[in-house]
Amino acid sequence: MNLRKKVRKKELLLQGNEAAVEGALRAGCSFFAGYPITPATEISEILSVRLPQLDGTFIQMEDEIASLGAVIGASLAGAKAMTATSGPGFSLMQENLGFAIIAEVPCVIVNAMRGGPSTGLPTMPSQSDVMQARWGTHGDHPIIALCPSTIRECYDLTIKAFNYSEKYRIPVVLLIDEVVAHMREKITIYEDEEVEIFNRVKPTVPPEWYIPFEDTPKGVPAMANFGDGYRYHVTGLTHDIRGFPTSRPDEIDPFIRRLFRKVSQNFSDVQIGESYETDDADITIIAYGCVARSARRAAADGRENGLKVGVLKMNTIWPFMRSQVEKVLRTSKVVIVPEMNMGQISREVKRVNKGDTKIFTINKVDGTIITPQEILNRIKEVC
């Protein structure tokens, strides 16, 4: 690096929601539709100011169903589009989430997780929408869901969410828990830092040769935007490679399998996480979101007390990071899965546990965070 060159950087004290906005704009988001809901409202408020300054569009719709509908419409017209909500709104979005999956429309949905079910705990944190993000919409489908635990990750993962959605033509859910959404931390954004921005692949063939849902080796067909001269049909019905409804078993099967394949053959790209001192760890904590912060502190305190503790932090929640989890299950004697729900990811960890590794959970559902001390106490209790 040339030290004499002045590095232009912005040091910002941001909330998770604010960092998600910065990330979205950096990724090229030009359309937002949403409906007010705590604790995601800041994203709407800030984008209502910023997007029109950048010739983008912000609109407040009549509900969350309409919000995701407008986002999908904007994406089909070529915009990078996003919405933000919390549990009750995410429930309403499930219908159109399924549409975005079957019609392969890129879009990003932020869910600032609060306690549920129903209206639940509007101002208190939770991680209880993990399984809803996976299976909330009906039908068999793949999904990508990411979860930040720091403000910097809110920024980075929002960019990644847009990249994955454009790359794989799939809606990406960003699960920010209320703690991370509202917590403030300093982040430094270098103006000349290289950020990988991925834009959807457009067709290069003439319109009469264009096959909009072609089964390519990559599994991701090129996407023409409405108005670009490629007139094609988009439907929520199961369709053939030309986009027309089909009920032929020999067309349905490869289509559904391709939807899964485009994610499953790219696990190495979409599964991101970080390991902290897991190589020699007897005890590994698998955590995500704000709980990953407590887990790292608990591990450091444990090491001071002579316990060999490591942490596997999951940034990708779905598709489940099976190979990374299997690795720590092989090397650790004990695995602890602390979660602010009754055990949604621990269920997955138990599912992939083939050996005799002991898995213990910490489940907190009282609307407060899991502290490092609580994790440490659990470790001492089980070891």
Next chain:
Amino acid sequence: MAEITRLIHEYLRHDKKFPHVWCPGCGIGIMLGALIRAIDKTGYSKDDIVLVSGIGCTGRLPVYVDFNTLHTTHGRALTFATGIKLAKPRLKVIVIMGDGDAVAIGGNHFIHAARRNIDLTAIIVNNSVYGMTGGQYSPTTPYGMKSTTTIYSNVEHSFNISELAVTAGAVFVGRGTVFHAKLLESLMEKAFAKVGFSVVEIISHCHTQFGRLNRMGTAVEMMQWQRDHAVTVEKAAQMKPEELKDKFKIGVLVDRELPAYQDGYDKVRRWAKGSEKR
């Protein structure tokens, strides 16, 4: 080449998607004919037209026409259309819905799209029944009529779609029937030319479900019913209320000027950038 042949070759996906799903005698075919003729007259390029629909018999329409076509979820067509129009304002976005689609499951989206005055044209085929699922009653099924879920009698009062659109703020509202095919064409043409939220309600028939249950006869007899019960706006103005009792008005019900959403939002952009003072 005959005019009809030219239109078929120009606008229908005749080599890809036919035969269609509709019953013989259905009114949607007449409506589709009027739609194609009206679009042909507007002079828009096919690449710049987006046809959006919801779910139901009417929702199946876009698959047969050669535009950018989008078949969305039930009742949500207007929300998708809103996103398309705002993201790419140069596109002409036309939304095709049925009565259940537009004013039952999509009722909230309908009134809000009208209130915002988004530059869209909503074409609603009102056949008073959920046809595709087998003839259940809809919000426009008249009081006292039968359906497969009101086999004794419908005791709910029905919506008047056009009046709802007027009240919610649409700048153009027209009503026609599939019997009055030429009127439909001219109403659609006017609606496409209007900037802002325009609505064309089309009174149609479902002889397969609704007509059979209520002993209303064949498709032709149901269209004769439309002819006998429709009164033009001009004629209705000279009639007494008791004469209009079992009649409905057809023609242009509202044509007014209000700023469209896009004009307002363009101003918002200029204010946001500071290029214009508020």
